[in-house]
């Protein structure tokens with residue numbers, strides 16, 4: 001599958017408010033709908049300690065309601081987290097395909113695991129990155145190394161800017177120069193080294209390829225890494241950015257994870273009115 005990374009969205013590309021009826025009507029009129037969502041900042045509010053990022057109130061219940069309608073909705077969560085973390089935070093073990101590390105790893109609804117792509121030299125390059133981080137990230141400075149096996153992330157949400165900035169710069173320089181098998185991903189207060197093929201646009205194309213070619217696709221996300229998925233769906237998907245009104249390839253926006261839950265509930269209600277669960 002070719003890699004098609006999203007360019008920076010033009011400043012004029014601002015998503016507009018998500019119309020209330022759009023998604024409920026879609027699941028009734030055009031099943032099956034591929035409905036994919038990011039986790040942090042989308043299904044779960046951003047918190048200072050990523051280990052405590054629990055789903056927004058009602059999110060788990062809304063997903064469980066939708067997961068009962070397997071003929072109408074194909075549910076997926078695509079996160080930068082690894083699958084084990086994602087499963088334990090989401091607390092939902094059925095009916096949702098989970099894609100971890102930006103889509104590099106997949107867990108099917110029956111628990112089967114697979115890798116989306118061949119990793120090539122990425123594992124060896126990740127070892128070099130681990131060694132560099134161990135040697136160069138100061139302790140007790142608020143910088144947190146997160147090893148996700150298929151990627152390594154450096155979080156700086158809780159670090160002073162003057163401490164974090166030179167370390168982040170040096171980290172980016174090292175990965176670019178010494179680990180060409182990897183790419184850098186930048187999110188909210190995190191920079192991450194990951195296999196070149198791990199991106200959410202590719203993850204969406206992987207999921208779409210398993211459905212009828214005209215099946216609609218919907219994606220919710222809040223961050224820079226979600227732009228790859230918005231971009232992949234820019235001609236024929238429904239894309240929703242969660243949070244601020246920044247330039248984005250997404251067509252629509254909602255203000256926070258609470259409105260994501262409302263949108264999920266509105267789809268579940270429409271399906272429940274229309275037909276019993278499978």
Ligand SMILES: [Mg+2]
Nearest residue numbers: 038040041223
């Ligand atoms: Mg996110």
